[in-house]
Amino acid sequence: EVRLVESGGGLIQPGGSLRLSCAASGFTVSGNFMNWVRQAPGQGLEWVSITYTDGATYYSDSVKGRFTISRDNSKNLLSLQMNSLRADDTAVYYCARGPNADAWGQGTTVTVSS
Amino acid sequence: EIVLTQSPATLSLSPGERATLSCRASQIVNNYFAWYQQKPGQAPRLLIYDISNRAPGIPARFSGSGSGTHFTLTISSLEPEDFALYYCLQRNNWPWTFGQGTTVDIK
Numbered sequence: 001e002v003r004l005v006e007s008g009g010g011l012i013q014p015g016g017s018l019r020l021s022c023a024a025s026g027f028t029v030s031g032n033f034m035n036w037v038r039q040a041p042g043q044g045l046e047w048v049s050i051t052y053t054d055g056a057t058y059y060s061d062s063v064k065g066r067f068t069i070s071r072d073n074s075k076n077l078l079s080l081q082m083n084s085l086r087a088d089d090t091a092v093y094y095c096a097r098g099p100n101a102d103a104w105g106q107g108t109t110v111t112v113s114s
Numbered sequence: 115e116i117v118l119t120q121s122p123a124t125l126s127l128s129p130g131e132r133a134t135l136s137c138r139a140s141q142i143v144n145n146y147f148a149w150y151q152q153k154p155g156q157a158p159r160l161l162i163y164d165i166s167n168r169a170p171g172i173p174a175r176f177s178g179s180g181s182g183t184h185f186t187l188t189i190s191s192l193e194p195e196d197f198a199l200y201y202c203l204q205r206n207n208w209p210w211t212f213g214q215g216t217t218v219d220i221k
Contacts, residue, residue, distance in 0.1 A: 037158075045150075045158065045201055047210040060209045094157055099205060100148055102169055104157035 002026035002103045004095050009108030016085050016112075022078040022095030022105055030073040033099045036080050038091035039107075048093070049080065063089075085112045116141050116204050120213035126221040133189040135216045137202035142182050146206040149178055149187045152199045152215075161200075162187065192218070 008020040020036070036048040049059045049069040057069050068081040078095050092107040117140040127133055135149075147165045150158040160169040162178035165185060175190040189196055197220050202213040 044214050045152075045203075045212040047203075047212070050208075050210070058208045100160055100163040100169070101150070101158070101203075102160045102163070104159070107157055 002097070004097065004103060004105035006093060006095055006105040006108035009093065009110045011111045011113065012085055013114050014086060014112055017083045018085060018110060020080040020082065020093055020108055024076045024078065027097065028073070029071045029076050029078050032097050034071060034078045035096045035101060036069060037094045037096055037101070040091040087112050115209055116143060116207050116211050118202050118204055118211055118213035120202055120216045122216060124217045124219060126219055127192055128221045129192050129194055131192050133192055133218055135187040135200055137185045137213050139183040139204055141207070143204040143206035146204060147185055148203045150201045150203065152201065158201065
């Protein structure tokens, strides 16, 4: 069974850092495009970042230079390092598999507030 | 950035009725187009990918069509579990972008 479980969310002050993790099972992160998508409270979906199987990475303009996506193939883990957090980064963060996002985790909530 | 505009914002229908959701792109997106369903408190679920391919496990009442800049999701006969929020997505150009969503609610 394909499963994705995010963790690492929480309450953080503006300017702080947080590292999100996404543990995958039932497939290998090394063999798939992997994504982070977020949803601000009461808002729609925003694609945050993607990592391709060849190692290429892309970021939305809103997070470029502040967030870094990475994968640990030995642990079958996807991560998102988030630095210089702002109030508008407050959202539920989902990891999703593949170019079509055919499997999603349940999400982890990040709240940026003083 | 490709902007996706979904219409209508809300669709009020009864079970058994046909639902037609529209998504227009500001630029041509080729085949890299998908539809997702989201229910309150849940993660989105992939329904349709590459314009018209149903994801595994998705009932045949869901179908996707369109080309270029205009795409449609059709639910042929609404079941109670289909009342939800629907998003379109383009992955032709980075940044991949979602539409703002269409809510299908019970009339």
